[in-house]
Amino acid sequence: MKRNLIQSVTLALATAPLVLVGCGGSSQVGGGGGGGTTSPIVFQSDRSGNMDVWISTVTRGGPEQLTTAPGFDGQPALSPDGRKIAFTSDRAGSLDIYVMNADGSNQVRLTFFPGDAKDPSFHPSGQQIAFVAQDVDGVFQVYVIPTAGGSPTQLTTGTAAHAEPAFSPDGQRIAFASEEDGDLELFVMSAQGSNKQQLTSNAVADTMPAWHPDGTRLAYVSKDGNNRDIWVILVSSGARQRLTTEPAGDLAPCYSPDGQVIAFQSDRAGGVDQIFLMSAVNGSGVQNVTNSTSNDGAPCF
Numbered sequence: 104m105k106r107n108l109i110q111s112v113t114l115a116l117a118t119a120p121l122v123l124v125g126c127g128g129s130s131q132v133g134g135g136g137g138g139g140t141t142s143p144i145v146f147q148s149d150r151s152g153n154m155d156v157w158i159s160t161v162t163r164g165g166p167e168q169l170t171t172a173p174g175f176d177g178q179p180a181l182s183p184d185g186r187k188i189a190f191t192s193d194r195a196g197s198l199d200i201y202v203m204n205a206d207g208s209n210q211v212r213l214t215f216f217p218g219d220a221k222d223p224s225f226h227p228s229g230q231q232i233a234f235v236a237q238d239v240d241g242v243f244q245v246y247v248i249p250t251a252g253g254s255p256t257q258l259t260t261g262t263a264a265h266a267e268p269a270f271s272p273d274g275q276r277i278a279f280a281s282e283e284d285g286d287l288e289l290f291v292m293s294a295q296g297s298n299k300q301q302l303t304s305n306a307v308a309d310t311m312p313a314w315h316p317d318g319t320r321l322a323y324v325s326k327d328g329n330n331r332d333i334w335v336i337l338v339s340s341g342a343r344q345r346l347t348t349e350p351a352g353d354l355a356p357c358y359s360p361d362g363q364v365i366a367f368q369s370d371r372a373g374g375v376d377q378i379f380l381m382s383a384v385n386g387s388g389v390q391n392v393t394n395s396t397s398n399d400g401a402p403c404f
């Protein structure tokens with residue numbers, strides 16, 4: 104029996120306001136047996152006093168803090184099998200990519216660039232992580248690195264900054280943002296860095312691509328002036344659909360495993376960033392699922 108995600112969250116909030124739960128169709132957590140109706144959400148929050156990675160699951164109860172380093176720990180990405188979390192931390196000085204078990208144990212530093220490395224995304228196999236890091240000229244390029252550790256492979260070159268790579272659900276492509284034509288646009292390339300295809304072409308910043316589980320479209324953020332909103336773009340045609348219209352900053356979209364719901368970060372509730380859910384079809388049913396006084400964001404199923 105499959106429950107609707109937004110209804111499930113409503114039920115959970117009715118009994119435990121700080122419990123952020125997910126309910127997708129295809130993701131299993133922690134090796135659980137049948138059912139298949141619960142998906143964890145990882146997110147970043149400064150509710151402990153500084154930014155850290157948190158996870159919320161139905162099976163383990165309320166949100167759990169997974170990192171405790173005093174600086175920035177955020178941008179969590181959950182591996183498709185739910186066992187690993189990649190994240191960004193400045194605990195060694197500059198920003199680097201780290202990986203840990205989904206219970207917070209065994210936190211391992213993966214990158215050792217002199218500059219910053221950020222924006223991790225898992226390959227669907229879980230064996231590889233895409234990210235961006237500053238090359239020798241200080242330009243952010245897309246790289247991949249084995250999840251188990253090893254040498255990074257640089258996939259992009261040139262003088263334009265790259266950001267937010269995202270592996271497609273079939274692992275064949277990587278979507279990313281790049282300011283190649285003067286402002287940020289979305290691109291898709293092969294997982295080897297070839298066959299680059301430009302998806303957006305306009306005068307505003309287009310960023311934060313997130314694949315729908317069926318691989319046909321991306322949710323992303325378009326920033327017009329100071330107003331960021333969530334849009335969806337079809338990879339095949341470039342046809343676009345706007346999902347949010349609030350004047351607030353709406354960003355960091357992430358699809359639920361069944362593709363029915365988008366989680367995103369917004370400051371529309373006043374002052375702090377919170378995590379919201381909405382229908383992935385038309386942006387309806389927007390619901391604040393963190394309801395905290397801290398900054399909560401960067402949700403990832």
Ligand SMILES: [Ca+2]
Binds near residue numbers: 170173
């Ligand atoms: Ca921290």
Ligand SMILES: [Ca+2]
Binds near residue numbers: 303307
């Ligand atoms: Ca643009």
Ligand SMILES: [Ca+2]
Binds near residue numbers: 330331332347350
């Ligand atoms: Ca907005």
